[in-house]
Amino acid sequence: MKHPHLPTTESAVRAIREIAEEYRRTATVTEDIGADRTSRRTAADPFTALDPDGTLPHEAFVELDGTPQVCVRLHPEGDARIAVDHVEFHDVPRDAVPAFLRSVYGGLAHTRGRFFPPGLWLVVPLPGDTVHKELVTSPHPTPWLLRNSRAT
Template identity: 70%
Template sequence: MTHHPHLPTTESAVTAIRAVAAEYRRTVAVTEDIGADRTSRRTAAPLFSVTDPDGSLPHEAFVELGGSPVIGVRLFPEGDAQITVDGVEFHDLPRDHVPPFLTSVYGGLAFVKGRFFPPGYKLCVPLAGDETYQEHVPGVSLTPWLSGRVR
């Protein structure tokens, strides 16, 4: 199997998430789907095939972290991830950005930016270096966790 060194396997990504959760005393529930027939999407494999072109089985996992904020992480076989923080969805994150993303949220670096016009809020999650993920907060009301982070 050929894996890019900067794209860890699903297992190693789950292990890294567990480590961050343990550091911040969060509970972790992992749902793992193994096999092409059980993943939510398939882009790499041809129709009706069971393995990816490199012969590996695709592997997807969903990780829920307890406490506030409510965080869900979906790890896709293609090496990307989706993180939901209190209902705010961050799509297409590289898998190796997931642990620093969680550390930023739990470490108190994440913040909410609000605007009067057009009205709305953005959840901003800065990573080490100068990268910041920003996503719009759906709806008009903020959860207690989000409203505690408005700047």
Template identity: 70%
Template structure:
């Protein structure tokens, strides 16, 4: 299955809404438009809308309700930060967000524990050979993370 190209933040938000509808999850979206509004443009002058190259940066924060608790921050630089039950996945390419969410809601994401090095990891496989792994910092697993445990 080929990964869909999401050229804009708006296209990514639309794709997330479609996945939420597919899995019966509610969506809340907050959008920031303009260089002085987006989180990575802290050096922008007040009331500055365009970047120096003339582009209009657009960022969105999407919260998906239910279990697991998921939020997605889409950045203008074609990447995203996805948080699943408090576990943050940084620098996920925007084009990978739909596959990531389908894996989480479709039951493919797993929690794996290791004796050495010690720790619990949240592993999210995507179609193809792409897999994301992040260390779970909180030793108390949420019910969803505990239910997803594979040894």
């Protein structure tokens, strides 16, 4: 199923749960609602639910079981941080999260580069020639990262 536009955190969580079911994964979701509960609003007064513009921020953290280990933090501003085996991708557009997960679980995501000197990258291609790429900073990459290596 395609998810062309995910206007809310709730719709993104629903899309992630559909993908988890499709790939036989369990999704554990933790949600924070309110300006005093979301991670980017640490300056909000206690018990302040609304942002100054009157909106109610909604953030979610989703952990997906299995290999690779995947965690998604959906921010109220419309972006996400996705960690794949501890490799973190910041500022992924919320609309791109389903395609990102399909790339990881569908076998398109891969590592490229050399283990030594450090230069191993996790590459996650998306439809439309979009590619997300992050350096693997762990001195001990997981077996999944090493198994999904492609020649440079």
